[in-house]
Amino acid sequence: MLRLENVSKIYPTSARPALDDVSVDVEAGEFVFLIGPSGSGKSTLLRLLLREETPTRGSVYVANWNVARLPNRKVPKLRQRMGCVFQDFRLLPTRSVADNVAFALEVTGKSEHTIRTVVPEMLELVNLTGKADRMPAELSGGEAQRVAIARALANRPLVLLADEPTGNLDPETSDDIMLLLDRINRAGTTVVMATHDRQIVDAMRRRVVELHLGRLARDDARGVYGARR
Amino acid sequence: MNGLGFVWREAVAGLRRNVTMSVAMMLTTAISLGMLGAGLLAVRTIDRTQDLYYSQLAVQVALDEPTSAGDPDCGSPVCRGLRDQLQADPLVAGVTYESRDAAFQRFLRIYAGQSILQLVRPQSLPATLRVTLKDPTRGDAIVQEFSTRPGVRNVVDQRRLVEDLFTFLGSVRNAAFGLASVQALAALLLISNTIQVSAFTRRTEVGIMRLVGATRWYTQVPFLIEAVITGVVGAILATGGLVLGKLFFIDRLLSGRLISNAIPAVGMSDVLLFVAPLLIVIGAVIAAATGYVTLRLYVRS
Numbered sequence: 001m002l003r004l005e006n007v008s009k010i011y012p013t014s015a016r017p018a019l020d021d022v023s024v025d026v027e028a029g030e031f032v033f034l035i036g037p038s039g040s041g042k043s044t045l046l047r048l049l050l051r052e053e054t055p056t057r058g059s060v061y062v063a064n065w066n067v068a069r070l071p072n073r074k075v076p077k078l079r080q081r082m083g084c085v086f087q088d089f090r091l092l093p094t095r096s097v098a099d100n101v102a103f104a105l106e107v108t109g110k111s112e113h114t115i116r117t118v119v120p121e122m123l124e125l126v127n128l129t130g131k132a133d134r135m136p137a138e139l140s141g142g143e144a145q146r147v148a149i150a151r152a153l154a155n156r157p158l159v160l161l162a163d164e165p166t167g168n169l170d171p172e173t174s175d176d177i178m179l180l181l182d183r184i185n186r187a188g189t190t191v192v193m194a195t196h197d198r199q200i201v202d203a204m205r206r207r208v209v210e211l212h213l214g215r216l217a218r219d220d221a222r223g224v225y226g227a228r229r
Numbered sequence: 230m231n232g233l234g235f236v237w238r239e240a241v242a243g244l245r246r247n248v249t250m251s252v253a254m255m256l257t258t259a260i261s262l263g264m265l266g267a268g269l270l271a272v273r274t275i276d277r278t279q280d281l282y283y284s285q286l287a288v289q290v291a292l293d294e295p296t297s298a299g300d301p302d303c304g305s306p307v308c309r310g311l312r313d314q315l316q317a318d319p320l321v322a323g324v325t326y327e328s329r330d331a332a333f334q335r336f337l338r339i340y341a342g343q344s345i346l347q348l349v350r351p352q353s354l355p356a357t358l359r360v361t362l363k364d365p366t367r368g369d370a371i372v373q374e375f376s377t378r379p380g381v382r383n384v385v386d387q388r389r390l391v392e393d394l395f396t397f398l399g400s401v402r403n404a405a406f407g408l409a410s411v412q413a414l415a416a417l418l419l420i421s422n423t424i425q426v427s428a429f430t431r432r433t434e435v436g437i438m439r440l441v442g443a444t445r446w447y448t449q450v451p452f453l454i455e456a457v458i459t460g461v462v463g464a465i466l467a468t469g470g471l472v473l474g475k476l477f478f479i480d481r482l483l484s485g486r487l488i489s490n491a492i493p494a495v496g497m498s499d500v501l502l503f504v505a506p507l508l509i510v511i512g513a514v515i516a517a518a519t520g521y522v523t524l525r526l527y528v529r530s
Contacts, residue, residue: 050440
């Protein structure tokens, strides 16, 4: 589903490569933790998958797309099949919960009819049916992240990329989000989650890919966060 | 179409979010297009005036006193010789003879009731050969060729006499176009700046759009529509300005006794059917082009 082949990424402003000859292969339906300290290259890896960046060397594949070689006009198609959530939720503050989810469908050209059926479905999936008309400012952090997840899933992506989705949440709320991500994964969506959260990684016992200074340090099928450094 | 509604709503929301800038943009565009329109009307008036004059203007070959005297039909050998030579000239379209008496009658008609009539006798006026040319700009050649012929008093190219008028109208046109282009530059910069501000204000929204896989249609076209609306509204305001200018300025100016027969009036159809559609098309196209270039240069797709 996702494949990086000997990928290096060097930013023009930095002497050290952000990623250095990294190869990773993720099967459809897997749940993968991407761990490593700040600056280890986790975000760069996610950005390469989304074609926010192109690799300096190596190839990136998502499903059947050769991501680095994809013509610009086809990038939207790629991104429609990839859901994204972030530490800071990135909701539109002037739109209600339902409208935030609808936004992803609207700007990708889905019909009124599709929007009317998919939005309630997504809100039900993330357990926010009663809060469709709330504004983002009225939500707790956990609720806001669930709206972001509903939006990311609205276009039925093949892969969900989550960049520190629990970074702004307390442990209990984090557990709820992890239960939700686990449920989404069990329903068939591949999940790649970058995180710093030792407890979560140790509790889930899923595949762990660790980056250190841009190099692949570890790839365990059922890993833990690892020894304290 | 689903996306059309979205793009339109976003564009209108963009214009409303920044009302002061939108109004400044539209007014600047309007003034620029108004100047352009005035210039176009001047060009049209010049063309019409030239048509009006050039159809009537001729090169007048005035005959000297002995040749003019007592010759009602160009029967004298000198007159006939000149007429034949003129008719044989490849530049000449036609030659008509006006005798001294006919000239005097015309003079009486033109200046009826004025004191100058007391001073003029038929003898003061020459008989003339009126020469119309195939190309009215080639009068010089006839002047040169025939001025020194025997029996000729002088040769006058009437076109020379009205050239000052065209020089004046031409400078009106040039001034209008000059102001239009300076103002157009200001309008372009304003449109470009407004799009940048607009894109910056909406960066979160556009960022999310890009993330969920919105195509350029959704991320960029709203900004283009914003610019095009500005251009079209500017053109409509400019047309309104030109209509007012015509009614309260041009019409009064050209209705003066002296000038009313010299310059043809500017018609309402010239403003509404000729200039207005041009301004709308030019306004829309230039605004869209500015928007496109701005997005290319300053806004990440």
